[in-house]
Amino acid sequence: xxxxxxxxxxxxxxxxxxxxxxxxxxxxxxxxxxxxxxxxxxxxxxxxxxxxxxxxxxxxxxxxxxxxxxxxxxxxxxxxxxxxxxxxxxxxxxxxxxxxxxxxxxxxxxxxxxxxxxxxxxxxxxxxxxxxxxxxxxxxxxxxxxxxxxxxxxxxxxxxxxxxxxxxxxxxxxxxxxxxxxxxxxxxxxxxxxxxxxxxxxxxxxxxxxxxxxxxxxxxxxxxxxxxxxxxxxxx
Amino acid sequence: xxxxxxxxxxxxxxxxxxxxxxxxxxxxxxxxxxxxxxxxxxxxxxxxxxxxxxxxxxxxxxxxxxxxxxxxxxxxxxxxxxxxxxxxxxxxxxxxxxxxxxxxxxxxxxxxxxxxxxxxxxxxxxxxxxxxxxxxxxxxxxxxxxxxxxxxxxxxxxxxxxxxxxxxxxxxxxxxxxxxxxxxxxxxxxxxxxxxxxxxxxxxxxxxxxxxxxxxxxxxxxxxxxxxxxxxxxxxxxxxxxxxxxxxxxxxxxxxxxxxxxxxxxxxxxxxxxxxxxxxxxxxxxxxxxxxxxxx
Numbered sequence: 001x002x003x004x005x006x007x008x009x010x011x012x013x014x015x016x017x018x019x020x021x022x023x024x025x026x027x028x029x030x031x032x033x034x035x036x037x038x039x040x041x042x043x044x045x046x047x048x049x050x051x052x053x054x055x056x057x058x059x060x061x062x063x064x065x066x067x068x069x070x071x072x073x074x075x076x077x078x079x080x081x082x083x084x085x086x087x088x089x090x091x092x093x094x095x096x097x098x099x100x101x102x103x104x105x106x107x108x109x110x111x112x113x114x115x116x117x118x119x120x121x122x123x124x125x126x127x128x129x130x131x132x133x134x135x136x137x138x139x140x141x142x143x144x145x146x147x148x149x150x151x152x153x154x155x156x157x158x159x160x161x162x163x164x165x166x167x168x169x170x171x172x173x174x175x176x177x178x179x180x181x182x183x184x185x186x187x188x189x190x191x192x193x194x195x196x197x198x199x200x201x202x203x204x205x206x207x208x209x210x211x212x213x214x215x216x217x218x219x220x221x222x223x224x225x226x227x228x229x230x231x232x233x234x235x236x
Numbered sequence: 237x238x239x240x241x242x243x244x245x246x247x248x249x250x251x252x253x254x255x256x257x258x259x260x261x262x263x264x265x266x267x268x269x270x271x272x273x274x275x276x277x278x279x280x281x282x283x284x285x286x287x288x289x290x291x292x293x294x295x296x297x298x299x300x301x302x303x304x305x306x307x308x309x310x311x312x313x314x315x316x317x318x319x320x321x322x323x324x325x326x327x328x329x330x331x332x333x334x335x336x337x338x339x340x341x342x343x344x345x346x347x348x349x350x351x352x353x354x355x356x357x358x359x360x361x362x363x364x365x366x367x368x369x370x371x372x373x374x375x376x377x378x379x380x381x382x383x384x385x386x387x388x389x390x391x392x393x394x395x396x397x398x399x400x401x402x403x404x405x406x407x408x409x410x411x412x413x414x415x416x417x418x419x420x421x422x423x424x425x426x427x428x429x430x431x432x433x434x435x436x437x438x439x440x441x442x443x444x445x446x447x448x449x450x451x452x453x454x455x456x457x458x459x460x461x462x463x464x465x466x467x468x469x470x471x472x473x474x475x476x477x478x479x480x481x482x483x484x485x486x487x488x489x490x491x492x493x494x495x496x497x498x499x500x501x502x503x504x505x506x507x508x509x510x511x512x513x514x515x516x517x518x519x520x521x522x523x524x525x526x527x528x529x530x531x532x
Contacts, residue, residue, distance in 0.1 A: 084505065125524070
């Protein structure tokens, strides 16, 4: 640990000098009693599992590109990645927030239960796969099969969505501002209600984006897959 | 899981540094593939007919091979050897050499044939293999590397990637194919010979068959999308090109960094993180079922 001042509120780790394991052990076991409120992480260089499993009301700033699972299982913490992230940023996030200044690879906030994940750039395939209550706002576009089997929560896409959007969707709701290049099985476009506009406005404000609400379309489950139907002959 | 890396230099002034640049990329993917590794390196000019050879025995007598070739096939063959690896310069048809070797030196395996490409591959930790064959000292215009975590066939030097077929063509693969035997049977009926039971060899020989039949690399890959079933990120090299595809579900990762000096490909950003100028590079993730190719 490269501590600027052991008693200070800010603690800095250089992942060129220390391991991700040392960083995470500090975050899990020493942070609570340290009084630190702000953690800086330098030289992430695409390493995996950075700041996984944090359960404290701190801010974590990661100065560069992070690898897989950054901020996984996050509770309470507010994590900012000043770069791109690999697969499964915020996997199983419970609360708090994660902001990615660049682009994200696949499976953003996979099976996330709560909290907010903001991707300022594009997100790749399967963004929000199996999400269970978290909110995701993507400033750019999302890749194919985003919100696959998403159960609860909201995905807001300010750009376009690649094919297979919302395939086998449960009760999560998707809002897309740009073009939808193809809906997945059982996903359908629906009219926007006042509640929908309020929801999008709230999430855009929290994410720091400013777009005309009238441009957003709502995609939700047609619920035709909820019960097995012998007459479908496995064709949906 | 496996790791793939590729580097194509746009700036010829870097050609002497190709090995120095690509070796850390390969080693950084050791966690994705700790059991075997390989590297294909393409020269920036025609070096005449040459072969990469791999000996089963560490104490193989390369002088005996040189004498045998000199007497039986072509006078004054040139061999550069390094332990089990040998590079043979010899003006003879690949099939002629293969048949002669099978008869006289069956313990030798032909890793590659061509005018531009050398292939090194072995079982063991990628860093140990890089050191064994002096990867950092290699030069050329482009290279493809692979670190293997075997999931479907044995761990041997022959099962390591890159795979090659024909001349100056090689392929590395992250993923697994579900129909390699079907592809293999259809190719074997056309007289195409297989050397291992590895699924990647089926993809490699299918694409090389299409290229030999006159398809462009892009046309061959477009056919590959309909024939290959399974998970794959494939990175291929020819004498002047690198090409990259991901399966229709993009099940296996890839990230690309492009600058004025190079195009670099890795399974993960970690493979690219230490390249010069990567912080200013254009970074992107290839889309599923799209063909990406770069010419030197």
